[in-house]
Amino acid sequence: MALAPAPARTWRRSMSMSMSFQHKGAGAPARTRPAHSHQVAGPWPMRDVDVSRRTTDRAVWRRPPGSRRAARVGMIRTISPFARTTPDNHERSLMNIGIIGAGNIGGVLARRLPTKGHQVKIANSRGPETLDAEVTSTGAHGVTAEEAATDVDVLILSIPLSRIPDLAPVVGTLPAETVVIDTGNYYPARDGAIEALDGGQVESEWVSEQLGRPVLKAWNAILAQRLVDGDREAGDPERTAIPVAGDGEDAKSVALGLVEDSGFDAVDAGSLAESWRQQPGSPVYCTSLTAAEVPDALAAAQRDRSAGRRDLAIAVITDRAQDPTRTVDGDFLTRLNRVLYQ
Template sequence: MRIGILGAGSIGSTVTRRLSQAGHDVKVANSRGPETIDSSLCEFGARRVEANEVAADVDVLITSIPFNKMPGIVALIEVLSAKAIIIDTSNYYPHRDGNVPVVDAGQVESGWVSEVLGRPVVKAWNAITAQSFATKATPSGTENRIAIPVAGDDAVGRDVAMRLVEETGFDAFDAGSIEDSWRQQPASPVYCTDLTREEMPAALAAADKTSVPRIRDLSMALLIEKTHSYTKTGDRFGDWLVEFNRVIYM
C-alpha cells in the first residue's frame, strides 16, 4: 500500500517506522523540510519528501500534526485521489492550539477536521501515549495486547485503518462513527490508558461528553505542574503517565 505520512513527531515517526517495516511504500514529510527528519525513520525503506509531495499518488494519507495546523494543509491534500483515505491522529488541546469555538461548543474534533479538509477522515492512533506506542507493540494474539480505538463513517476506510493499526503492533477496536469519536478524545476513559480489546467497550460506554472537556483542561494543568518535577526523577515517565491517566480519566 502507498502511504503518505504528514508529520514526523512522536506518533508520526513511529507510524513511519512500523508501516515501512510491514512492507508498505511509505513517504514522510513535515513542515520544515526532509533534511530535518531523522534519517533513522528510513531504516525500513521509508522516504523523506517535501510536504507538497506527501499526498501525491498515495492510497492512504496519515496526518500527524497539531490540531490547529489542519487548515494549513488544505492545499497539500488537493492532489489526493477521490479514493484515498485520510487517517487523523490529532487531538485538541486549547492551551496548545488556541480555542476553536465550534469544538468548544461541542463539535466532535475529527468532525471539525473533516469539515476543514473537505474530506472524510478516520480517527486512529490518537488515544495512545507516544511512549506506549513506541515501546509496547506486540504480535497479534499476545495476552493483554493494548488496543487502539478506530472511528470512521466509511466502512472501507475504517477497515483499512484498523488493518494498519494491527500492523503497528496493537489490537484495533472498531469505535464506530466519527460522530462517536468523542469517546476517544482527550480525558475519555480510553484515552492513553493502555486498555485491552476486552476492556475497551465498557470504557467507551462510560465516557461522559459533558465532562470530558472540563476534565481535559483540569488534568492538563495538573499534568504540566507534576511533570515539571517528575521528569527530574529519572523514573519511567511513560508508565507513570498511563497510571496518571487511569486515575483521572477512568
C-alpha cells in the first residue's frame, strides 16, 4: 500500500526546524554524569533519586517463546522506578527489520541499523524509487509498505500520527510475535486535531488502538540532528540516552537492544501507559540527557502541563524562525526545551 503524501502546510518550516536540529558544542548548560550515584546531575540543582522502590539487576535479553531471535544476555538496573540498560557483556542478535517512513527518524535508522548487521527494508509514501540514495547507502532495501511489513521480526513506524490509521490493514497481517515500535509524536498543527489525544489519551496507546495490536514507543524523544550525529560507542560517559516504553518483557528487550545498536543508551521508561512521560513537553523530551539523568526526568514529568509546554515551544520556535537575523539550531532548541520542559 502506498501512503498518500500529506498536504503541505505553511507551518512546516518552523516545525521541521524544531525536530531537525540538535545541540552540539558549547551553548547548552553543562552536565556531568555521576557514576551510578544516588544523585542525578543536570541543568537543575542536584537532587536525590528515589531508589527506595527497587534496585535490582536482571537479565533482559531473552529468547521470546517460539521466536527465531537468538538469545541475548545483558543487564538492566531499575531506578526510581525506571530502568537503564548497561551494554556490558551481551551477545548481539541480528534481525529482519521493516521501517515505514523515511523521514528524520526512519531514514537515519535505515542507515544506522544495517551497520550492526541487521537486514533492513524501508518504505516511504511515494514508492521505493523515490527514496533518497543516502537512505539505502549502508544496505537497506527500498520497498513498498506491504513489503516492509512482510517477514520481519520488528516493524518501526515513523510517520505522522494522523496517518497511523491508514496502516492498520498492513500491520494487521503481522504475526503476533512481531515487535512494533512507534516513534511518533502528536503535533496538532501537523496532524490536525485528534479528539482523543486532546482529551489526554496517551499517544502510543491511541496508536495501539488504531492498529489493533501492542506497540512500544522509542526514538520519539530525541532531536533529529542528535540522532544523525550524536551516536557514540557504548560506555561513553556523554552518550545520549533514549527512553523506551511498552509492555511485554521480550518485546521491550528487543526495542532496548535496537536503541543501543542505533548508538544511544536505552532506558526502560516503564509501561506503554506511562509513555506520556516522554511525550512532547515532558522533561525528557529532546533535552539531550544521559542515561544517568533520564530516570529523574521521567519521574518529574507533569502530565497536565506537557501539552501546554509543547505548544509554547512551537510558538517560540515559529516566532524566532520568522526573523532572518536569528538562527534556530540544535543548541538553541536544547536550551529552549530545558527551560520550558524542566
